[in-house]
Amino acid sequence: MTLGPTGNTLISLLDMLCPMHAVLGASGRVLHAGPTLAKLYENGDLIDRKFQDLFELRRPHTDGSMAALRRLAGAKLHLRLCGPRQTEVKGMLVPLPDDGDGPLRGGAVLNLSFGIGLQEAVRDFALTSRDFAATDLAIEMLYLIEAKSIAMEASRKLNRRLQGAKIAAEEQAFTDTLTGLRNRRALDAVLTRLTEGERDFALMNVDLDYFKAVNDRFGHAAGDHVLQAVAQAMVTETRSADIIARVGGDEFVVILPDVADHHRVGEIAARLIKRLEHPITVPNGTCRVSASIGAALSSDYRVPSGQRMMEDADRALYAAKERGRGCHVIHVQETSISGPDRSGGRK
Known part of the structure; x- marks a missing residue:
């Protein structure tokens, strides 16, 4: 459609100053769409389409005729694009002179913006700074x-x-760097949590027998290898919920949550002792160790205390050592329940 020199100049100015606009003719059809507005519609061809086909005027309510729109000159218009995304926009309509010549006579310019929906619009339509006027606050x-x-x-x-x-x-x-087990700090935290809760648990103090002989005969590197093998064996023989900590050179503590039966603790201790008696291959030979275990159960205490249980398990451990090593002793308040006497003259 030919707009004439004046009309073309006006269009060029509008495209530069407010690229998201539409020029409407007297019949309400689009004579020209700014480059940004055209980008909001998939086909981009808005020429000769009716205002009502492109926009839903949400407020103020009118019959959508050009005469009604021109009466809203200067008012803030709330519109929604008639497209797949139905983006909401704000607008203001400025009537063109009624006494002009050509297709612009009796028409209007509709300028649009995204308002607070700017960020979503930029994302939805892949807009860039070139789609806005240079002075636009957008x-x-x-x-x-x-x-x-x-x-x-x-x-x-x-x-x-x-x-x-x-x-x-x-x-x-909270990790022992040599074995990957928990360390004493982690053990203290676990004991505090368990004793403050209501779950029963058993505590086993495990000390290796004859470990000094390994270091003396094969060297400290071999001793470290043995400690790592012992740690792996203990992990294998316990549940995933059990906690194993290395608290000294060859001293370990095993926490068994939800265990409150002396017989079951004895079975676990005996299984650990048997497993740890397996020969361990080191770089320059094969060595053997065993373990002595002292245990205490929280169910034996009116008010369980982590420190008290550690002390009682330690006393039970020394009792196991005195019985010849390679055995276990479970602490009780007055007496001790022990595994079979396996001293056999062992030192």
Whole structure:
């Protein structure tokens, strides 16, 4: 459609100053659509389409005729695009002169903006700064949104690194570096949690027999290998819910949650002792160790105390050592229940 020199000049100015606009003729059909508005519709061809086919005027309510629209000149219009995304926009309509010549006579210019929906519109229609007038505040909002996104992503990455470092530091603080088992600090935390709760548990103090002879004969590197093999064997012979901690050179503590039966503790202790008597291959030979175990059960105490149970299990352990090693003793308040006497003259 020919708009004439004046009309073409007007269109060029509008495309530059407010690229998201529509020029309507007197019949309410689109004579021209700004480049940004055309981008909001899939086919981009809006020429000669009716206003009502492109926009739903939500407020103020009118019959949609051009005469009714021209009466809303200067008012804030709330519209919705008649498209797949039904994006909501704001608009203002400015009537064109009635005494002009050509197709612009009796028409109007409808200028649009996204309002607070700018960020979603930029995402939905892949808009860039070139789709807005250079003086449009939307440009600054886009820069602010982009800067905020970059800052938030950097903050998220930093938080993830800090959280990972924190978890790694906590894990290291509660882990025995040689065996990968829990350490004494972790054991103290577990005992505090268990004794403050209502779950029964058993505690076994495990001490290796003849470990000094391994270091003396094969060297400390072989001794470290034996400790690692012992740790792996103990993990294999216990449940995933059980906690095993290395609390000294060749001293270990095993926590058995939900275990309150002396007989069951005795069976577990005997199985561990038998497993730890298997020969262990070291780089320069084969060695053997065994274990003595002292145990205490929280169900034997009116008010369980982690420190008291550790002390009582330790006394039971020394009793097992005195009986010849390679056996277990379970502490009770007045007497002790022990496994079979397996001294056999062992030292």
